Amino acid sequence: MSKKLNLYLNAAQSAKIGIWKLNLKKHTAYWDIVTKNILEVPDDFIPVKGSSNKFYTAGENRDRLEYLVDLAINEGIPFHGKFQITTAKNNIKYVECICQVIFKKGKPRRLLGTFQDITEKQSLLNELQLNIDKFSSIFSSGNDAIFIIDALDNLITQYNPKAVEVSGYNESELIGSPISELFADESKEEAALFLQCHLSKRDHIVKDTYLKTKSGESVAVEIAFGDKFKMSGKTYLAFILKDISKRKSVETYINMISLAISETTETIIIADPMGKAVWANKAYLELTGFSLNEIIGFTPGYLSKGPDTNQNTTELLSKEIRAKKPIKVTILNYKKNKEKYWYDLNITPVFDNQNNILYFIGVGRDVSIRQRKELELNKLLEVTTDQNNKLLNFAHIISHNIRSHTSNLAMVLEVMKDTDDVEEKLSYIDLFKEATDRLSETIEYLNEIITVQRSMDIEKTKICLKDEIEKTKDSLNFIIKKNQITILDTIPDDLTVFVVPEYIESILLNLFTNAIRYKSPDRATTIEINYEVTDQHTIINFKDNGLGIDLEKNGHKIFGMFKTFHGNSDARGIGLFITKNQIEAMKGKIEVESEVGVGSTFKIYLNEN
Numbered sequence: 042m043s044k045k046l047n048l049y050l051n052a053a054q055s056a057k058i059g060i061w062k063l064n065l066k067k068h069t070a071y072w073d074i075v076t077k078n079i080l081e082v083p084d085d086f087i088p089v090k091g092s093s094n095k096f097y098t099a100g101e102n103r104d105r106l107e108y109l110v111d112l113a114i115n116e117g118i119p120f121h122g123k124f125q126i127t128t129a130k131n132n133i134k135y136v137e138c139i140c141q142v143i144f145k146k147g148k149p150r151r152l153l154g155t156f157q158d159i160t161e162k163q164s165l166l167n168e169l170q171l172n173i174d175k176f177s178s179i180f181s182s183g184n185d186a187i188f189i190i191d192a193l194d195n196l197i198t199q200y201n202p203k204a205v206e207v208s209g210y211n212e213s214e215l216i217g218s219p220i221s222e223l224f225a226d227e228s229k230e231e232a233a234l235f236l237q238c239h240l241s242k243r244d245h246i247v248k249d250t251y252l253k254t255k256s257g258e259s260v261a262v263e264i265a266f267g268d269k270f271k272m273s274g275k276t277y278l279a280f281i282l283k284d285i286s287k288r289k290s291v292e293t294y295i296n297m298i299s300l301a302i303s304e305t306t307e308t309i310i311i312a313d314p315m316g317k318a319v320w321a322n323k324a325y326l327e328l329t330g331f332s333l334n335e336i337i338g339f340t341p342g343y344l345s346k347g348p349d350t351n352q353n354t355t356e357l358l359s360k361e362i363r364a365k366k367p368i369k370v371t372i373l374n375y376k377k378n379k380e381k382y383w384y385d386l387n388i389t390p391v392f393d394n395q396n397n398i399l400y401f402i403g404v405g406r407d408v409s410i411r412q413r414k415e416l417e418l419n420k421l422l423e424v425t426t427d428q429n430n431k432l433l434n435f436a437h438i439i440s441h442n443i444r445s446h447t448s449n450l451a452m453v454l455e456v457m458k459d460t461d462d463v464e465e466k467l468s469y470i471d472l473f474k475e476a477t478d479r480l481s482e483t484i485e486y487l488n489e490i491i492t493v494q495r496s497m498d499i500e501k502t503k504i505c506l507k508d509e510i511e512k513t514k515d516s517l518n519f520i521i522k523k524n525q526i527t528i529l530d531t532i533p534d535d536l537t538v539f540v541v542p543e544y545i546e547s548i549l550l551n552l553f554t555n556a557i558r559y560k561s562p563d564r565a566t567t568i569e570i571n572y573e574v575t576d577q578h579t580i581i582n583f584k585d586n587g588l589g590i591d592l593e594k595n596g597h598k599i600f601g602m603f604k605t606f607h608g609n610s611d612a613r614g615i616g617l618f619i620t621k622n623q624i625e626a627m628k629g630k631i632e633v634e635s636e637v638g639v640g641s642t643f644k645i646y647l648n649e650n
Contacts, residue, residue, distance in 0.1 A: 209255035330377035
């Protein structure tokens with residue numbers, strides 16, 4: 042008998058089944074090495090009666106064990122149960138415990154049992170149960186109608202509550218019915234072919250069709266199939282049916298709206314929350330020259346931006362879009378062929394019920410004609426304002442200068458009238474002549490100014506700048522030599538400028554004579570002439586090392602009429618005023634850089650358009 046017991050114990054140990062014993066009379070306990078390993082106690086651990094109880098997880102689990110052990114001890118009832126334990130190393134395990142009762146003289150004397158770790162098997166069972174629960178929950182409460190059909194004959198074997206709601210049929214009408222009977226007459230053949238295709242190829246294709254309810258109503262549905270599965274030797278298939286009647290209604294409505302906005306003359310473009318285009322109407326595509334495929338996935342502003350697009354407006358648009366705010370701007374855009382157009386754009390963000398951004402809608406129109414008219418009007422207004430200012434300035438000049446000369450003449454005449462001495466009267470003739478000469482000179486200057494300011498449609502032509510400079514130098518040759526002026530000229534022989542020949546001749550003559558007239562007495566006079574070329578202008582730099590001008594003090598009046606700054610007796614203060622008017626009449630401009638005691642540089646911007 043002892044030999045058989047040893048064989049049993051060895052077999053149990055090999056199968057990792059623990060053996061435990063409890064002597065009820067002596068109150069001693071025995072755990073074999075497998076039991077100790079399961080409970081994760083040391084090999085030399087000595088158990089006593091009740092030692093195992095603390096390992097069973099407190100609560101219903103431990104209470105159940107203590108109840109079964111009490112029945113075994115007091116009434117001799119064996120038990121077989123599964124329990125959760127916490128080992129000596131705080132690891133949670135599941136165990137299977139079997140208890141047999143050994144009697145002596147009709148009374149329980151010993152408890153003998155096995156102890157097996159079933160943690161892995163129990164985890165699998167728990168996971169399986171969880172999946173079953175999940176499947177049952179999804180199957181019974183899913184938003185889609187689900188039918189389980191026999192793959193052999195296509196008969197319905199099971200369904201969920203949603204299937205009843207969508208179809209209108211009850212259990213007796215659904216179970217055992219062919220799945221094809223659920224479809225409208227015109228859709229039955231198509232649904233049957235779809236099912237056969239899936240059964241043969243296992244293609245997970247989704248298809249739209251129509252279901253016929255018990256009441257005869259035709260409902261738009263989307264059908265799909267799950268994978269085939271086997272149970273009890275039969276093959277089944279999950280048939281999933283989604284009610285898409287609302288979606289179809291929305292699609293119809295959207296198609297109507299799309300048709301309407303596609304035909305409107307207003308441009309419409311829709312972008313996602315990141316500002317990337319997802320759709321545009323025909324008017325937008327015709328205006329920009331892009332196709333729908335060329336704009337989808339791109340930021341519309343990026344595609345439309347060009348060299349003359351206002352950077353501040355672009356940045357403002359980006360800022361407001363990032364802030365999810367509406368914005369309205371007028372911006373210069375570029376078509377696909379790089380043609381410019383002015384664009385009124387109104388961007389509106391669209392949000393869902395949770396205030397999450399869904400998309401941006403941009404509605405716009407081509408306002409190039411309007412903008413062109415506005416620019417022309419603004420330009421005309423600028424010209425008119427400038428002409429009015431010049432007219433007002435001219436009126437002041439006439440009022441001041443003519444009145445000054447006439448006053449001088451009047452004074453001479455008054456003196457001549459008050460004397461009877463003929464010789465004294467004759468002595469005033471020179472004064473009268475001088476006053477009339479000055480009046481004549483002023484009228485000549487004013488006439489020249491009027492001529493320049495009235496020349497709105499002056500004709501410009503291409504001339505060789507080098508030749509014009511040489512002609513001016515030749516006309517001033519005597520003065521240049523007399524004053525020992527050094528002229529450094531780096532203008533190339535082939536440089537041409539688009540100007541009024543008479544004006545450029547006058548401009549060069551004034552700049553040369555000014556440089557000579559206001560030369561420094563402390564150093565040899567040098568005049569440097571060079572040039573720069575930009576997209577819009579040819580810039581002539583005319584630099585001297587003369588007396589210079591205090592720009593902080595006189596900069597605002599340097600180009601004013603009859604303004605002089607150095608007290609030269611031959612200065613009239615008219616040359617730079619006429620020069621500025623001539624340059625502006627040719628759509629150019631003049632700037633000056635100057636420092637007292639160092640010299641001046643005049644920069645003449647000649648408009649090449």
